[in-house]
Amino acid sequence: MRQPDGKPASLPRVYWFVLACLALGGCSPSERSSSASLAGEQGRGGAMLAYEHDVQLLLPQAQIVPRLQATREACETARFGACNVLRIEQGAGRAEITLRIAPAGVEPLVAMAAEGGEMGQRVTTAEDLADAVDDTRRRQERLQAQQQRLDQLASRKDISVTDLIALSKEQAGIENDLQALAQVAAGHQRRLDTNRVTLSFQPTGASSRSSHLSQAFSNLLDNLADGAVDALEKGSYALPFLILAFPLLMLWVWLWRKFVRRRT
Known part of the structure; x- marks a missing residue:
């Protein structure tokens, strides 16, 4: 195909687009996935x-x-x-x-x-x-x-x-x-x-949302377990003080009651 001045006409852009698509189509999705090994x-x-x-x-x-x-x-x-x-x-x-x-x-x-x-x-x-x-x-x-x-x-x-x-x-x-x-x-x-x-x-x-939810629930159980372990560990440190504080509290209550009775 020639122009009026005798020079060959350039291919329309759509032709180049079709050629590019055909070139890319040579690599089908199945071939791309099979390349992974x-x-x-x-x-x-x-x-x-x-x-x-x-x-x-x-x-x-x-x-x-x-x-x-x-x-x-x-x-x-x-x-x-x-x-x-x-x-x-x-x-x-x-x-x-x-x-x-x-x-x-x-x-x-x-x-x-x-x-x-x-x-x-x-x-x-x-x-x-x-x-x-x-x-x-x-x-x-x-x-x-x-x-x-x-x-x-x-x-x-x-x-x-x-x-x-x-x-x-x-x-x-x-x-x-x-x-x-x-x-x-x-x-x-x-x-x-x-x-x-x-x-x-x-x-x-x-659905990625379901996978995220399952992962969130899985992490929730892990976090609950870790929190329970931390709470038990910290509670074990405070337990001796509670054991010592209980008889002291009972002694203080007994003395307070005795003091009140004397005043009455």
Whole structure:
């Protein structure tokens, strides 16, 4: 299209607006929501950290139960690696599932659970298990050394039957303690090798006012509990003075009555 002077006519502004809309439309809401992800974590450089993730997933009301069931099935069938369901809770319009999975499976599992919705608040925490692991190892080494000494005593030929029976009881006790510590150590290692993930499914567009009210009531109960504790603590300081003041008050009343009787 040319103008009368032979120069090409510029495109109307509406054309540029349409082109801009088409360019922006290439990124649909579903693609933007799917770009949000939550990667699993694991301690690096020898750090003994146990990671936990709390994720809020916003979904249409009709998709909450199917997404919960799909997440449970994916975990139980080890779709994204070894996984164990720890807890499931369903309420009016909401659901929650807690599971433990290897770090590599956290991201695909959360992405699958958030399909058709979007991710809300995400909180990741880590607990340092270095002291607990070291304490368990020291206790195991101490019990193993004690077990070896008892085995040496039990192998002596000059040991009496009574002493042998006593040694057998101590050996059995040490063996039970070692088995209990082995279970504790296995639990620590499981927490280090996997991530605990809690997925909270909530309806999209839920009233923020109701959430604020629930939070206000929750804070109210906490404030009432704290106030009651403070009142009891302050009252405990005043209690000894009240105990001492009561007999003094009774003595003052008795003296006052006696003085009044004398005057009459």
